Amino acid sequence: MFGPVLLAASRSDGIRRLVSTAPVTRPVVNRFVAGEQLDPCLQAVRSLTGRGLQVTLDHLGEDTTDRTEALRNRDAYLALAQALAEEGLGTRAEMSVKLSAFGQALPGGHDVALANARPVVEAAAEAGTTVTLDMEAHHTVDSTLAVLAELRTGHPQTGAVLQSCLFRTEEDAVALSGEGSRVRLVKGAYNEPAAVAHQRKADVDRAYVRCLKILMSGKGYPMVGSHDPRMVAIAQELARRLGRKHDEFEFQMLYGIRDAEQQRLAAEGHRVRVYVPYGTDWYAYFMRRLAERPANLGFFLRSLATR
Numbered sequence: 001m002f003g004p005v006l007l008a009a010s011r012s013d014g015i016r017r018l019v020s021t022a023p024v025t026r027p028v029v030n031r032f033v034a035g036e037q038l039d040p041c042l043q044a045v046r047s048l049t050g051r052g053l054q055v056t057l058d059h060l061g062e063d064t065t066d067r068t069e070a071l072r073n074r075d076a077y078l079a080l081a082q083a084l085a086e087e088g089l090g091t092r093a094e095m096s097v098k099l100s101a102f103g104q105a106l107p108g109g110h111d112v113a114l115a116n117a118r119p120v121v122e123a124a125a126e127a128g129t130t131v132t133l134d135m136e137a138h139h140t141v142d143s144t145l146a147v148l149a150e151l152r153t154g155h156p157q158t159g160a161v162l163q164s165c166l167f168r169t170e171e172d173a174v175a176l177s178g179e180g181s182r183v184r185l186v187k188g189a190y191n192e193p194a195a196v197a198h199q200r201k202a203d204v205d206r207a208y209v210r211c212l213k214i215l216m217s218g219k220g221y222p223m224v225g226s227h228d229p230r231m232v233a234i235a236q237e238l239a240r241r242l243g244r245k246h247d248e249f250e251f252q253m254l255y256g257i258r259d260a261e262q263q264r265l266a267a268e269g270h271r272v273r274v275y276v277p278y279g280t281d282w283y284a285y286f287m288r289r290l291a292e293r294p295a296n297l298g299f300f301l302r303s304l305a306t307r
């Protein structure tokens with residue numbers, strides 16, 4: 001019931017100002033965001049990798065409407081790639097990029113985003129790692145997949161995200177199930193209209209399983225992005241049935257969510273990658289996490305009430 005309201009609020013500048021400046025928000029945000037600067041984020045990364053987990057780092061920012069800001073976002077990723085190289089983290093840390101932070105929504109945005117993403121993908125390769133393109137609202141999917149195709153011509157290991165909530169995704173999964181392809185499958189975090197997306201959770205879940213089957217039986221590298229115990233169990237069962245070894249797919253979960261489960265899967269020998277966001281522009285990301293789970297909203301409201 002609160003989900004759509006919170007997702008609408010995630011795009012409101014007024015509520016953004018209110019929530020972002022309230023000092024009480026901070027401790028709750030800290031649960032999901034590994035700091036505003038790179039240094040504390042790298043500390044979190046060291047702690048996670050020290051416990052046998054891998055990471056994908058997200059410099060927070062999205063829906064950029066300004067070219068200079070898009071360049072700043074690109075530069076933040078270039079600095080991140082350099083830091084990963086200096087820390088020797090390339091084999092355990094990759095980067096997740098939202099093309100809307102690189103200017104995808106600007107006039108001529110497709111080309112702007114591609115031009116900004118290219119040097120980041122190159123810097124990632126030099127640092128011994130790679131980039132996964134996050135997937136945003138449905139109207140960006142065609143552009144994001146076209147950018148992916150361009151980037152993969154020079155850097156075939158570049159990955160992308162598919163969202164099972166969208167009707168189109170089974171076809172996209174088939175198209176991206178070939179050799180060398182890296183796909184993170186998620187349910188989808190955006191408020192999508194009935195014309196393009198399943199509206200009932202049960203339908204999104206069923207579509208997730210269908211897409212998972214396509215990716216797991218394909219030749220690419222599936223990345224199972226879900227905290228849902230059912231999806232995790234189904235992925236394990238599919239891998240067993242299809243003879244996929246532990247290093248031929250991975251689980252991915254968000255920083256601060258189901259930490260014990262991340263650790264349990266890693267201890268079983270699975271590859272587990274934690275999505276670690278950092279930066280000052282945390283508002284929209286934070287609101288999506290609240291929208292996903294009423295318990296998170298309760299946690300936030302309780303922290304307001306106890307101050």
Ligand code: FAD
Nearest residue numbers: 134135161186187188189225226227228252253254275292
């Ligand atoms: P749900 O069905 O939402 O939840 C299943 C169970 O997981 C819950 O019962 C609860 O136990 C636990 N859980 C789920 N969410 C939370 C939470 N917020 N806090 C605490 N517990 C929780 N979406 C996109 O649209 N684009 C992306 O690029 C994208 N990238 C992602 C990257 C990763 C690594 C992950 C894990 C998710 C990403 N998402 C992305 C978000 C995703 O689409 C879902 O909104 C989110 O993962 C919740 O769905 P779920 O599969 O975890 O299961």
